[in-house]
Amino acid sequence: MTGTAKPTLDDVARAAGVSTATVSRCLNSPDQVIAPTRVRVMQAVEALGYTPDFGGRALASRRTNTVGAIIPTMDNAIFARGLQSFQEALSKFGKTLLVASSNYDPAREREQMEVLAGRGADGLLLIGSARPESSTEFLRRRGIPFVGAWNLGGEDGYFVGFDNRAAAARLTELVIGYGHRRLAMIAGISHMNDRAADRTAGVREAAAAAGIAPAELPVIEAAYTFEDGARAMGELMLIIPRPTVVMCGNDVLAVGAMQKARELGLKVPGDVSITGFDDIDLAGVVDPKLTTVRVPHRRMGEAAADMLIKLINKQPVERRIEIPTAIIERGTLGPPPAEGGHND
Amino acid sequence: MTGTAKPTLDDVARAAGVSTATVSRCLNSPDQVIAPTRVRVMQAVEALGYTPDFGGRALASRRTNTVGAIIPTMDNAIFARGLQSFQEALSKFGKTLLVASSNYDPAREREQMEVLAGRGADGLLLIGSARPESSTEFLRRRGIPFVGAWNLGGEDGYFVGFDNRAAAARLTELVIGYGHRRLAMIAGISHMNDRAADRTAGVREAAAAAGIAPAELPVIEAAYTFEDGARAMGELMLIIPRPTVVMCGNDVLAVGAMQKARELGLKVPGDVSITGFDDIDLAGVVDPKLTTVRVPHRRMGEAAADMLIKLINKQPVERRIEIPTAIIERGTLGPPPAEGGHND
DNA sequence: TCTGAAAATGTAAGCGCTTACATTCGGTCC
DNA sequence: GGACCGAATGTAAGCGCTTACATTTTCAGA
Numbered sequence: 073m074t075g076t077a078k079p080t081l082d083d084v085a086r087a088a089g090v091s092t093a094t095v096s097r098c099l100n101s102p103d104q105v106i107a108p109t110r111v112r113v114m115q116a117v118e119a120l121g122y123t124p125d126f127g128g129r130a131l132a133s134r135r136t137n138t139v140g141a142i143i144p145t146m147d148n149a150i151f152a153r154g155l156q157s158f159q160e161a162l163s164k165f166g167k168t169l170l171v172a173s174s175n176y177d178p179a180r181e182r183e184q185m186e187v188l189a190g191r192g193a194d195g196l197l198l199i200g201s202a203r204p205e206s207s208t209e210f211l212r213r214r215g216i217p218f219v220g221a222w223n224l225g226g227e228d229g230y231f232v233g234f235d236n237r238a239a240a241a242r243l244t245e246l247v248i249g250y251g252h253r254r255l256a257m258i259a260g261i262s263h264m265n266d267r268a269a270d271r272t273a274g275v276r277e278a279a280a281a282a283g284i285a286p287a288e289l290p291v292i293e294a295a296y297t298f299e300d301g302a303r304a305m306g307e308l309m310l311i312i313p314r315p316t317v318v319m320c321g322n323d324v325l326a327v328g329a330m331q332k333a334r335e336l337g338l339k340v341p342g343d344v345s346i347t348g349f350d351d352i353d354l355a356g357v358v359d360p361k362l363t364t365v366r367v368p369h370r371r372m373g374e375a376a377a378d379m380l381i382k383l384i385n386k387q388p389v390e391r392r393i394e395i396p397t398a399i400i401e402r403g404t405l406g407p408p409p410a411e412g413g414h415n416d
Numbered sequence: 417m418t419g420t421a422k423p424t425l426d427d428v429a430r431a432a433g434v435s436t437a438t439v440s441r442c443l444n445s446p447d448q449v450i451a452p453t454r455v456r457v458m459q460a461v462e463a464l465g466y467t468p469d470f471g472g473r474a475l476a477s478r479r480t481n482t483v484g485a486i487i488p489t490m491d492n493a494i495f496a497r498g499l500q501s502f503q504e505a506l507s508k509f510g511k512t513l514l515v516a517s518s519n520y521d522p523a524r525e526r527e528q529m530e531v532l533a534g535r536g537a538d539g540l541l542l543i544g545s546a547r548p549e550s551s552t553e554f555l556r557r558r559g560i561p562f563v564g565a566w567n568l569g570g571e572d573g574y575f576v577g578f579d580n581r582a583a584a585a586r587l588t589e590l591v592i593g594y595g596h597r598r599l600a601m602i603a604g605i606s607h608m609n610d611r612a613a614d615r616t617a618g619v620r621e622a623a624a625a626a627g628i629a630p631a632e633l634p635v636i637e638a639a640y641t642f643e644d645g646a647r648a649m650g651e652l653m654l655i656i657p658r659p660t661v662v663m664c665g666n667d668v669l670a671v672g673a674m675q676k677a678r679e680l681g682l683k684v685p686g687d688v689s690i691t692g693f694d695d696i697d698l699a700g701v702v703d704p705k706l707t708t709v710r711v712p713h714r715r716m717g718e719a720a721a722d723m724l725i726k727l728i729n730k731q732p733v734e735r736r737i738e739i740p741t742a743i744i745e746r747g748t749l750g751p752p753p754a755e756g757g758h759n760d
Numbered sequence: 761t762c763t764g765a766a767a768a769t770g771t772a773a774g775c776g777c778t779t780a781c782a783t784t785c786g787g788t789c790c
Numbered sequence: 791g792g793a794c795c796g797a798a799t800g801t802a803a804g805c806g807c808t809t810a811c812a813t814t815t816t817c818a819g820a
Binding site for chain 2: 077078121123124125126127128129130131136145146147148149152153155156159168170171173186187189190191192210213214215297298327328331334353354356357358359
């Protein structure tokens with residue numbers, strides 16, 4: 073404990089008997105400094121426990137090598153996984169990731185944008201595309217490139233993600249192909265969440281295309297927990313005639329629904345089919361295993377990092393990179409039960 | 417798009433026709449500035465899309481209002497949840513959280529410490545206590561307070577967490593109380609993970625106290641996935657005489673084990689009992705529901721924030737805050753099967 | 761109307777670092 | 791041996807901000 077004050081470049085320079093410029097060079101471009109000097113400087117660095125001050129460095133060099141990500145919540149495995157690989161990819165380019173969360177609140181997202189901009193983020197990763205024009209305008213004005221992930225946006229902006237809508241539609245077509253006509257849906261909360269909204273839209277679209285009237289397709293929105301999924305399932309199962317399939321906006325809801333079905337004494341898929349979305353680990357563990365849509369988060373994280381780096385370096389990039397999804401058929405989707413008796 | 421350059425305090429001052437000092441005061445202590453001036457300044461801020469540069473501010477004020485957290489991986493719901501509440505608690509004090517991950521590598525953890533120190537973190541949240549002396553020495557020398565979380569450490573340092581060892585021991589006593597003598601364990605990877613190591617130690621300790629020789633207690637370490645849990649379970653079930661209970665280092669492993677048991681045609685808890693640890697949401701969803709240890713992550717996150725803030729403000733604090741855990745008895749622990757026939 | 765203290769604002773000195781430019785050093789070549 | 795040159799190092803000017811201190815303005819009280 074040689075004193076609590078943070079050592080500065082100057083301290084190191086004095087200790088090593090060189091100028092601050094030489095110390096700086098030792099740290100940033102070592103080969104410009106002759107070996108004996110370098111060794112002496114490095115020893116001083118070590119001895120003092122010096123670490124460069126980020127603020128000073130950023131100020132002087134006008135570079136930060138930092139990129140920011142603003143996710144709705146950390147408390148969701150989906151984002152955690154994608155973010156982890158985003159970070160890994162980034163660190164290969166010597167970039168540091170700063171993570172902030174918005175709690176699904178656009179105002180808070182904007183705040184975090186300002187914080188990250190102030191911290192000198194070279195670029196930003198955002199989730200989805202649902203945000204006020206003023207927020208993107210702010211970034212554009214500042215010249216901070218950003219990419220939207222987990223979904224594909226509209227005309228302008230850069231995106232890497234999935235076509236949630238198309239995937240949901242394809243799954244719905246499969247469901248209808250099994251002979252189901254009485255569909256129901258437990259959707260994620262769509263407010264400020266275009267991923268959830270698109271999935272719902274996809275299901276509705278495909279149902280409509282098959283001649284199922286929108287009024288015939290009950291949709292309940294539920295928060296991202298097993299309990300909420302179960303609760304929604306409870307409501308849906310009260311409907312007469314009972315839906316023969318419940319399509320869920322994500323796997324967590326689907327597992328909640330399965331649990332409720334079991335409680336109600338309903339066999340899956342014998343009495344009611346259930347589908348999920350995301351293909352999280354859990355989907356392979358429940359019994360029967362969940363039929364769902366695989367969404368490759370890791371690949372998306374990497375692709376997003378790649379795109380953002382290129383944007384920062386002003387290299388040419390595609391505006392949209394679509395990561396393909398795949399329907400994983402497992403055990404929870406089957407043909408509808410034979411018509412007739414209310415099995416009571 | 418009024419130009420891409422980042423506006424500075426100076427730009428705002430000029431636009432508002434005041435000095436930079438006044439602008440700074442508007443931003444930091446608005447009541448020192450008379451209303452008309454303040455309005456004019458704020459309009460200029462708005463019009464230019466100005467956000468203060470963090471580096472410059474940190475440099476000049478020697479304050480950052482930043483705290484850092486270094487977690488092993490983001491890819492784990494356990495940390496995500498605790499961190500989320502840590503952050504929420506922190507933001508009430510106007511602190512910003514910077515998250516870094518170490519990938520369970522002490523060298524990388526040390527690196528991140530230096531990065532965060534360089535970024536001016538006022539304090540640090542670390543996970544557990546397994547790290548080289550040199551790392552903690554570095555922080556101490558820098559006068560950066562830190563608290564270890566998720567576990568309780570040794571003599572020195574500040575900790576808020578659970579007594580993983582005692583909790584595991586209590587659960588083991590319960591298991592033995594059910595009449596089990598042939599225990600086995602699927603432990604988390606203990607390398608650089610004192611939480612996993614402590615849980616294993618607790619089980620061993622209680623078993624030994626009940627007269628079960630260490631050699632009679634097979635332990636397999638497995639990574640944090642369903643698959644690894646299932647694989648370990650497979651190996652354990654080959655042992656003759658077969659263990660009557662498998663205690664798992666966390667719920668994920670336990671669910672993997674349950675899945676394997678089902679595959680093998682073994683009834684839980686009829687043929688083999690299984691216990692978990694953590695009480696994640698999943699524990700209440702599997703069938704039968706998992707008997708496990710509840711670990712209140714949110715409360716821990718809050719307590720950790722509280723402790724760190726006090727440390728930063730040099731207020732008095734307890735060195736250790738233990739968050740109590742609770743055994744949650746549900747459906748996967750029962751008496752051992754009657755002795756005799758190998759049910760073949 | 762004038763005085764003086766308090767309130768509002770301005771001035772300018774750094775905070776720790778990088779970097780353009782200046783200086784010094786150690787060789788090489790004639 | 792001296793001129794010259796590239797390599798190594800030093801000097802010093804900011805980067806955008808806060809803040810101690812100086813200056814100006816305001817306004818209550820006489």
